[in-house]
Amino acid sequence: MTWLITGGAGFIGAHVVRAMLAAGERVAVFDDLSTGDPARVPxxxxxxxxxxxxxxxxxxxLSGLGIDGVVHLAAKKQVGESVERPLFYYRENVEGLRTLLEAAADTGVRRFLFSSSAAVYGTPDVDLVTEDTPCAPVNPYGETKLAGEWLVRATGRAHGMTTACLRYFxxxxxxxxxLADTGVFNLVPMVFEKLTEGGAPVVFGDDYDTPDGSCERDFIHVEDIASAHLAAARVLGEREPGSDLTVxxxxxxxxxxxEMITLIGEVTxxxxxxxxxxxxxxxxxxxxVVASADRIRxxxxxxxRHDTRAMVASAWSGWCHRLPDARR
Incomplete structure (x- = not known):
């Protein structure tokens, strides 16, 4: 079986490629290189x-490479940008997915894994977010991911594809x-950037109803994201055509x-x-926003497998790799 990984030259996609190759899967990469790096492709x-x-x-x-399954990671993912450019995000994330699914259906692809997001949940008022927690996205990025899930499931049912929607935290x-993340859009690289430029990290909001007043999140190592894709890809081969898995x-x-900023200070x-x-x-x-991991288990x-210290240490190593010595 051969998998096509869209966005496979990106931060997460490159890790998925490596994990699947290491497990003996055959893969090919499709990427527009708008944010990806061809050097990440083995x-x-x-x-x-x-x-x-x-x-x-x-x-x-798809037809030329004899693709049997698709792992779709290619997407635009900046929340703020999605608010400023909703038409662009709907075109890239929803129309791009529709085009890919149509091509996959026309060429007989049987398995399809979709990279979704915890952004589909919006602002859930629960201790642990389960897959049954109502979805109410609060920005266009989250909306495109939820619409993408609907489209993937509907296409799977109509064309006999076995599908999975994986909601990352x-x-x-x-x-x-x-393979390190070169973007500065998430907490860890944002703190790295502040520190290496001589500034102070910023906490947005210190009066939340949490133990220390700041937001709480569920941080997940990109290697664990990759291993979850591999696990889902293999399980799809055992499921009925047209069935869907959302985790x-x-x-x-x-x-x-x-807590995360304190840990970053210690590690760096x-x-x-x-x-x-x-x-x-x-x-x-x-x-x-913290995941329930019961269903995926x-x-x-x-x-x-990885804790937050391992996440920070590995991310810091990648960050330092691209900085002049004087700024480390």
């Missing part, structure tokens, strides 16, 4: 540069320096923003220099 892996909006190229790729870490990918453990050696400053709450930030036999 030697010997077929790489096709293209957009998921290009139906003709997708059909040529807060991804951090790196398997090695070359959270998280550790089921809440870590506050302040910045210590008290990492003391944060407070800023007003950001609109739409819930106090606590039951359905896939999967459990996260």
């Amino acid at each position: 030697d010997g892996v077929t790489f096709v540069k293209g957009s998921v909006l290009d139906g003709a190229l997708l059909r040529e790729t 807060n991804v951090a870490g790196a398997a090695d320096e070359l 959270n990918i998280g550790r089921g453990e809440g870590v506050s923003v302040r 050696g910045y210590g008290s220099a990492a003391a944060p400053v407070s800023a007003p709450r950001r609109a739409g930030d819930p106090a606590r 039951a359905e896939l036999g999967w459990t996260a």
Whole structure:
């Protein structure tokens, strides 16, 4: 069986490629390189540069490479940008997915894994978010992910594809320096950037109903994200055509923003220099978003292996790899 991994030159996608190769799966990568890096694609892996909006190229790729399954990670994912450019996000994330699914159906693809997000839940007022928690996204990015789930499931039922929607929580870490996240859109790299530029990390909101007043999140190592994709890919081969699996990918453990910043100070050696400053709450930030990991454990036999210290240490190694010595 051969898998096509869209977005396979990106931060998460490159980790999925490595995990599947290490497990003996055959893979190919499809990426437009808008944020991906071709250096992340391992030697010997077929790489096709293209957009998921290009139906003709997708059909040529899927049929020409004999693709049996697709892992779809290619998407735009900046929440703030999605608010400013909703039409762009709906085109890239929803129309791109529709085009890919149409090409997959036309070429006989039987399995389809969709990269979704905890953003589909919006601001849940629960201690642990289960897959049955109502979905109420609060920004266009989350809306496109929820619409994508609907589209994937409907297509699977109509065309006999076995599908899975994997809802990521807060991804951090790196398997090695070359695969590190080069974006500065999530908490860990945002703190790294502040520290290495001589600034103070920022906590947005210090009056939430949590033990230390800052938001609590479920942080998950990117290597665990990758191993969950591998587990889902293998389980899909055992399920009935047209069936769907929807699972959270998280550790089921809440870590506050302040706790994470303190840990970053310890791991990086910045210590008290990492003391944060407070800023007003950001609109739409819930106090606590932590996954229930019960379903993924039951359905896939999967459990996260890495703790937050491992996430921070590996992410810091990757961050330092691309900085001048004087700024480390």
